[in-house]
Amino acid sequence: MSLINNGKIDKNGIISSNDLITEKEGYEAMLYMLKSYWEATGSNDLTDILSGGEYWLMHNRPADSAFWEYWLEAVEKVKRDGPPPLKELFNDK
Numbered sequence: 001m002s003l004i005n006n007g008k009i010d011k012n013g014i015i016s017s018n019d020l021i022t023e024k025e026g027y028e029a030m031l032y033m034l035k036s037y038w039e040a041t042g043s044n045d046l047t048d049i050l051s052g053g054e055y056w057l058m059h060n061r062p063a064d065s066a067f068w069e070y071w072l073e074a075v076e077k078v079k080r081d082g083p084p085p086l087k088e089l090f091n092d093k
Contacts, residue, residue: 008072013061015068021075028083032074035084037067 008017021029038044052064062068 009065009068013065014058015060015062015065019075021078025075025078028078029071029074031084032077033070036070036074040070 009015034049037049041048043049052062053067054063055061056063
């Protein structure tokens with residue numbers, strides 16, 4: 001995975017950003033991030049997902065810094081590609 005944090009995380013794992021997105025973009029970024037995490041790990045365990053993103057030892061330092069990268073990638077994807085594709089219940093092929 002190429003890192004896109006562009007200075008948004010320091011050598012101590014402290015994250016920072018002043019960029020803003022809308023609530024809708026945040027929701028869509030969350031969908032992209034969760035899908036990416038699932039594809040990368042195969043885990044659908046909510047405990048894994050939540051514990052990795054929690055702050056650890058100090059504010060602004062996630063337990064797993066990869067979560068910050070997943071988030072930044074998801075935000076960039078929403079900005080670049082828009083909302084995730086619509087989910088189809090039935091495939092007529």
